Amino acid sequence: MKKKSPVRPRSAVTVSGQSLSPAALRHVTMADVAAKVGVSKMTVSRALNRSEGSGRSATLALHERILQACKEMGYVVDQTARTFSSKRSGFVAALIPALNNSNFSDTVHGLTSAVEASGLQVLLGYTDNDQHTEERLLRAMLTRRPEGVVLTGGSHTPAARNLLKAAGVPVIETWDLVADPIEHTVGFSNAEAVAELVRHLHAKGYRRMAFFGGVPESDARGADRRRGFESAMKGLCLDASRILSVGRAPVSMADGAQGVAQVMLRWPDVQALVCVSDHPAFGALMECQRRGWAVPDRLAIAGFGGSEVAASCHPQISTVAVDCVSIGRAAGQLLLRAIDAARQGQRLPAETVLAPFRVELRGST
């Protein structure tokens, strides 16, 4: 039976007094702190993990000394070791289509703010609107054993669904009301939102309307919105066939500029153009200004998302405002409850949280 010495041997390669390898240099460990203070590792561990109000003043003083020593020695807990030992990674994995889309990054903000108080870190990935990239990322993230997963939308490869099932952690799909959810959902009906927008436009007198978006195969959410356009138009006994699909998601401002030109060419009498999101709506608006088509008199334009640019441009663009941050926050709160349940060996029944949206009619219509 061998005995470990309380202090690990240090073995940094040293040449003429200079450490060759600061990167490989051992970090200060809990054992070092324990040795210095003259207690066991466990006492240090407890001092670090102790929540606020505690009992005896002698204990408090000791914990104070320990924390002081940690600071002096530059000790930083090794979350890897902690994870390994406790089976809690402290990670929440989140996947969004793109970083530079403020809708989704706002959702990440909401998610982060909701979970950080519980000491959870968000491990973020972006899929570039591609299911296979999503699957690849998911595979990579799951090796980090996240305690929960937040996805955007409901379109995933079968393999991705299997991975999630096998991971056995709570899963939340956001932004869409998924038909066949993996587990929990926080979102709204994109179809219904566009339908409501169309009905508002109808009430304002618009009749000949067109829809512009990306090709449906590349963008499930955009396809939902398009369906909403179609069903609302049909419901109003209007021509629902004026639909132009160009390019892959995310549909850009430049796409919108091109799109409006094509729409006007194909359907010269169109009165209103509903765009799949604010970016192409803005591009369309600018193209109209370039060509001297008065907005909204010659053509009305509407977008989706409630982005900054839609509110800042002139005229302001009518849109469907979505509270992106609250989607993330709601997902975070739901996830916290699910993780809490999981830690106690329970499983939270699947929930669906409805996120609000609001049609905002502005100068462009």
Add this chain to the structure above:
Amino acid sequence: MKKKSPVRPRSAVTVSGQSLSPAALRHVTMADVAAKVGVSKMTVSRALNRSEGSGRSATLALHERILQACKEMGYVVDQTARTFSSKRSGFVAALIPALNNSNFSDTVHGLTSAVEASGLQVLLGYTDNDQHTEERLLRAMLTRRPEGVVLTGGSHTPAARNLLKAAGVPVIETWDLVADPIEHTVGFSNAEAVAELVRHLHAKGYRRMAFFGGVPESDARGADRRRGFESAMKGLCLDASRILSVGRAPVSMADGAQGVAQVMLRWPDVQALVCVSDHPAFGALMECQRRGWAVPDRLAIAGFGGSEVAASCHPQISTVAVDCVSIGRAAGQLLLRAIDAARQGQRLPAETVLAPFRVELRGST
């Protein structure tokens, strides 16, 4: 001396055939795979980590069988355990001011694309333009033992600098040419870029120019740009005092709209407005359209960043185009070399990589 049985006992709590705790359910481990194939854990480990071209066909066949078994059993390596054992987290920490700023998220794209081939994952955090948030995040991220750190800009708390020093991993500051860099730098002189823009405007005949940005204390990068404006104006023997600072970074479109109104009020004869970034420049442009101030005839407007909106609006906004993606890519490549050196116990001498920028004069000037 005790012997471990090769197969761990499973201990999921089970009630009437239903696992109560799928989240707590043990994952398939390497030992399980090894037992199934009838080899040792090490052989499985080697099969998983083996790079392409290998020797004997018998070995290759065995490795094939092992990989097959992994797939069948749904085995996923536990990166936590791997990190713990190998001292390589496979993480690169990256901190940017905000997610929803396409400049910085593009840089993250570049960084990710550069490092992912080496199996490194980017652990991303956003600081909300706040040094203390940065320090807090850094502290949290360092518990994950990243193999390298990429920061935005050169303004950090002293404590943050100490943390980085103590971490002993390569550090890269991006976007700015930092005066006193922590280690490596990938960026450009924001001051020089704005100065060049000003000189271009001067060549076009503009003389009475103003600068609009956030308050300098909240935004080191903006302050650099402002300095560039001042020095260029002085160099051209022009009045460099027309500077309006409003609000904290990030300066918004709405700030720009307000700003241009104030500028026109204070200096009614101003000919050109240089904005700290494209967002306020766009807001200013729209405000001018709202008020009927012709751009560029009554007032010319320029931005900074080369964003999509500056190129899509009408008139297009003159700007300083920055190749944000290549900043990230260059940082990633540099980091790979530094990490490689660190793994071999070496330390890469501090490097500075200059990122290119280009003044783009467009319709707004």
Add this chain to the structure above:
DNA sequence: TTGAAAGCGCTAACAG
């Protein structure tokens, strides 16, 4: 090329 043993830094579980 393969296997056996040891241990990374921490926390769970139990004993004092």
Add this chain to the structure above:
DNA sequence: CTGTTAGCGCTTTCAA
């Protein structure tokens, strides 16, 4: 409240 013991799942090291 504190300490001791025993791993977590993998890779490193060394021996076969």
